[in-house]
Amino acid sequence: MMQKKIKTIGAVLLAGSFFLATHSIAATAYDEGTYGPEAPITWDKPTKVTFSHKVHTMDSGLACDACHDGLFTMESGAILATGKMTMAAMAEGKFCGSCHDGNTAFATNTKCASCHKDVKELTPKDPIVWTNPAKAVVFYHKAHTEGLGLECDACHDSTFAMQKGAAGKAGNFTMQALYEGKYCGKCHDGSTAFASNTRCNTCHIGVKGYNRMMGNDGAHGATHKDTKAGH
Amino acid sequence: MNIEDLEKEKNEGIENLPLQERRKFLQMGLVVTGVFLGGSVLSLTSTSHASDQSNQDRDIPAEGQYPYPKHYGMVMRQNRCVDCEKCVEACKQTNHVPDAHGAYRTAIQERLTTENGAEKREFRPVLCNHCNRPPCVRVCPTKATYKDPQTGIVVMDYAKCIGCKTCMAACPYNARYFNHEKYAIDKCNFCIDTRLAEGKTETACAAACPARVRIFGDLKDKSTEIYRLLHTPDTKIWVLRPDTGALPNVFYMNA
Numbered sequence: 307m308m309q310k311k312i313k314t315i316g317a318v319l320l321a322g323s324f325f326l327a328t329h330s331i332a333a334t335a336y337d338e339g340t341y342g343p344e345a346p347i348t349w350d351k352p353t354k355v356t357f358s359h360k361v362h363t364m365d366s367g368l369a370c371d372a373c374h375d376g377l378f379t380m381e382s383g384a385i386l387a388t389g390k391m392t393m394a395a396m397a398e399g400k401f402c403g404s405c406h407d408g409n410t411a412f413a414t415n416t417k418c419a420s421c422h423k424d425v426k427e428l429t430p431k432d433p434i435v436w437t438n439p440a441k442a443v444v445f446y447h448k449a450h451t452e453g454l455g456l457e458c459d460a461c462h463d464s465t466f467a468m469q470k471g472a473a474g475k476a477g478n479f480t481m482q483a484l485y486e487g488k489y490c491g492k493c494h495d496g497s498t499a500f501a502s503n504t505r506c507n508t509c510h511i512g513v514k515g516y517n518r519m520m521g522n523d524g525a526h527g528a529t530h531k532d533t534k535a536g537h
Numbered sequence: 538m539n540i541e542d543l544e545k546e547k548n549e550g551i552e553n554l555p556l557q558e559r560r561k562f563l564q565m566g567l568v569v570t571g572v573f574l575g576g577s578v579l580s581l582t583s584t585s586h587a588s589d590q591s592n593q594d595r596d597i598p599a600e601g602q603y604p605y606p607k608h609y610g611m612v613m614r615q616n617r618c619v620d621c622e623k624c625v626e627a628c629k630q631t632n633h634v635p636d637a638h639g640a641y642r643t644a645i646q647e648r649l650t651t652e653n654g655a656e657k658r659e660f661r662p663v664l665c666n667h668c669n670r671p672p673c674v675r676v677c678p679t680k681a682t683y684k685d686p687q688t689g690i691v692v693m694d695y696a697k698c699i700g701c702k703t704c705m706a707a708c709p710y711n712a713r714y715f716n717h718e719k720y721a722i723d724k725c726n727f728c729i730d731t732r733l734a735e736g737k738t739e740t741a742c743a744a745a746c747p748a749r750v751r752i753f754g755d756l757k758d759k760s761t762e763i764y765r766l767l768h769t770p771d772t773k774i775w776v777l778r779p780d781t782g783a784l785p786n787v788f789y790m791n792a
Binding site: 439440441442481506507510511512513514515 | 617620623657658659747
């Protein structure tokens with residue numbers, strides 16, 4: 307009984323001290339006049355996105371006129387209404403992309419979760435299919451995120467870039483690389499997950515599996531059935 | 538044809554009779570003479586193929602039982618196959634297999650099953666088995682298909698082929714197709730003309746395989762990988778349709 311009381315008092319004191327500490331720092335350091343609105347700007351459309359003035363002004367030292375009004379008008383929601391603020395536009399160096407180009411700041415096709423807080427909403431529903439270097443390898447996001455509870459940053463961007471087909475184009479997305487702990491081999495090493503040199507056909511669906519997935523079943527090449535059927 | 542004519546025919550001999558025929562004949566004899574002796578006598582017919590050195594019908598030939606100067610064969614390490622079909626592409630390119638009528642010299646078969654609710658895939662590469670007792674050779678009326686005396690490869694003489702397709706019907710492995718360009722039956726010949734003749738040591742399919750599923754070589758040569766694989770103790774090795782008695786030279790294993 308006595309012990310419990312002490313614990314409770316301890317917890318309250320600890321919480322109180324944290325509150326005071328954070329409150330006093332925030333109160334003294336952040337000035338909305340200099341740094342812009344304190345609350346993060348959030349958009350719901352086209353997807354949930356958040357932007358923090360603090361990170362860009364107070365933490366990074368940018369002045370208001372770095373973005374206003376050249377890149378963004380100050381009026382709330384005005385940019386969105388134009389419908390022009392898309393990832394494609396940013397990739398062309400517009401809006402956030404004028405700094406987030408991979409040079410001045412991280413590129414817009416990386417670190418998705420920095421701005422898209424609800425990134426799970428954006429997780430591809432359809433399986434990822436690689437046809438390079440071997441046709442065809444399948445990967446299910448759902449099995450790894452919902453099934454195993456992995457977060458996006460378990461793989462992105464350290465092991466896999468988010469860009470579609472990036473690994474296949476890299477030229478080193480081979481089984482040998484996996485055995486050396488790269489790509490899938492980071493976890494599929496026999497201890498964290500099944501080893502890459504076992505259960506080949508869990509991921510390799512082959513040309514036949516690929517054709518079925520793409521809806522051109524019954525293309526050239528023999529399946530078990532039609533090789534037995536004769537000509 | 539009457540009896541006198543038949544008597545003048547040369548005896549075909551029993552050397553080239555399929556195992557199945559011989560077994561049938563033997564079993565009939567056993568039924569007639571040994572029906573009361575039961576299983577102990579009948580079991581004599583099921584000697585193990587792989588282990589009995591004196592058995593002429595062993596799947597893997599014993600020492601001194603290779604009839605050709607070079608005895609080419611292939612081992613398929615089946616569980617490594619992922620159906621990327623680079624072998625099929627390489628074969629088509631190398632041997633000019635037409636992309637029509639489902640023609641192929643080699644193909645990948647697929648078996649889909651469900652295991653504990655998850656889809657399970659198995660792939661199996663197939664091609665001509667270059668049998669020691671090829672049923673296709675036996676039935677060809679013009680001797681257009683024959684065992685190459687140097688290598689044991691079952692080859693085609695396209696000029697002699699009349700396109701009757703009897704060999705296609707006889708082949709237990711469905712390894713033959715009618716080539717409309719050659720107007721003859723065509724089949725896998727282990728790239729004897731397109732690669733081996735140029736001094737290459739591998740078939741196009743084996744060279745193209747990224748997973749080294751296909752190991753091609755001389756079964757007789759103790760220094761080859763295929764010899765080592767086939768003579769590794771405790772490796773389970775199987776052939777397709779052993780019951781036909783064709784004695785295929787394409788072997789399957791999981792390794």
